[in-house]
Amino acid sequence: MNTNNQAAIRFESVNYAVDGLQILKNITGFFHEGKITTLVGPSGAGKTSLFRLCNAMKSPSSGEIYIHGKPIDDYDQVELRRNVGIALQNAPMIHGSVRKNLDLPLTLQGKVLPKEEENRLMNVVGLEKDLLDRNSKDLSGGQRQKLSIARTLVNRPDILLLDEITSSLDRVSQQDIEKLIRHINEEYRTTIIWITHNLQQALTVGNYTWVMMNGELIESGKSDLLNHPQNDKVKRFIKGEVE
Numbered sequence: 001m002n003t004n005n006q007a008a009i010r011f012e013s014v015n016y017a018v019d020g021l022q023i024l025k026n027i028t029g030f031f032h033e034g035k036i037t038t039l040v041g042p043s044g045a046g047k048t049s050l051f052r053l054c055n056a057m058k059s060p061s062s063g064e065i066y067i068h069g070k071p072i073d074d075y076d077q078v079e080l081r082r083n084v085g086i087a088l089q090n091a092p093m094i095h096g097s098v099r100k101n102l103d104l105p106l107t108l109q110g111k112v113l114p115k116e117e118e119n120r121l122m123n124v125v126g127l128e129k130d131l132l133d134r135n136s137k138d139l140s141g142g143q144r145q146k147l148s149i150a151r152t153l154v155n156r157p158d159i160l161l162l163d164e165i166t167s168s169l170d171r172v173s174q175q176d177i178e179k180l181i182r183h184i185n186e187e188y189r190t191t192i193i194w195i196t197h198n199l200q201q202a203l204t205v206g207n208y209t210w211v212m213m214n215g216e217l218i219e220s221g222k223s224d225l226l227n228h229p230q231n232d233k234v235k236r237f238i239k240g241e242v243e
């Protein structure tokens with residue numbers, strides 16, 4: 001298998017330890033370019049830690065990570081953070097208007113986001129442009145999450161890391177966000193890696209899945225593996241016997 005051509009991110013024997021505690025253990029695997037891969041596993045499995053390595057917030061203790069075939073250390077940090085966007089569970093906002101929050105990635109670079117681009121991004125995520133002048137604290141949970149995704153898209157990342165972005169939302173907003181992420185994936189061919197605790201969501205939105213437990217990548221493949229896991233630990237996790 002030629003993994004280089006297909007891999008947006010590739011891990012080769014990656015270990016990650018903090019203060020002698022082994023958090024990620026010998027991770028080898030890759031995330032398919034242009035596809036949606038979900039990352040599932042019990043609490044504390046190491047999913048968020050893996051994300052921190054993907055955008056170089058942290059470095060592995062040993063092993064190699066490649067982004068589009070190039071070692072992660074060969075990227076300029078700023079370039080890497082633009083290519084690899086991240087959206088978080090609680091969609092953290094700065095004080096002030098929706099516009100101020102949307103423009104933030106460019107403001108931080110001393111640049112201005114053109115009005116047309118603001119309107120386009122609001123439209124992509126399905127937010128009315130009238131909301132731009134509202135205070136971000138007045139948005140609903142679903143709207144905040146859409147704004148957080150729009151803000152991530154400002155830098156046109158080709159890889160998007162999503163950490164539990166729907167877990168605090170009601171069912172309708174959750175489905176709305178799922179639709180939006182599928183749209184972004186199809187329209188821009190963005191590679192999506194999505195941490196979720198919702199196995200049904202992993203089955204419906206993901207093309208592929210990684211199951212992590214206790215710092216290890218236990219099973220990976222097409223999402224359907226969640227219906228027919230091979231590994232006994234994964235079987236127990238799916239039955240809800242491991243939280």
Ligand SMILES: Nc1ncnc2c1ncn2[C@@H]1O[C@H](COP(=O)(O)OP(=O)(O)OP(=O)(O)O)[C@@H](O)[C@H]1O
Pocket residue numbers: 018021023041042043044045046047048049050
């Ligand atoms: N900086 C750190 N110092 C010490 N321990 C850490 C640090 N970061 C993570 N850990 C530990 O590493 C393990 C994996 O944490 P991580 O947050 O990556 O798991 P997770 O799968 O994302 O969990 P959850 O689903 O609950 O968010 C946990 O036991 C956590 O306590």
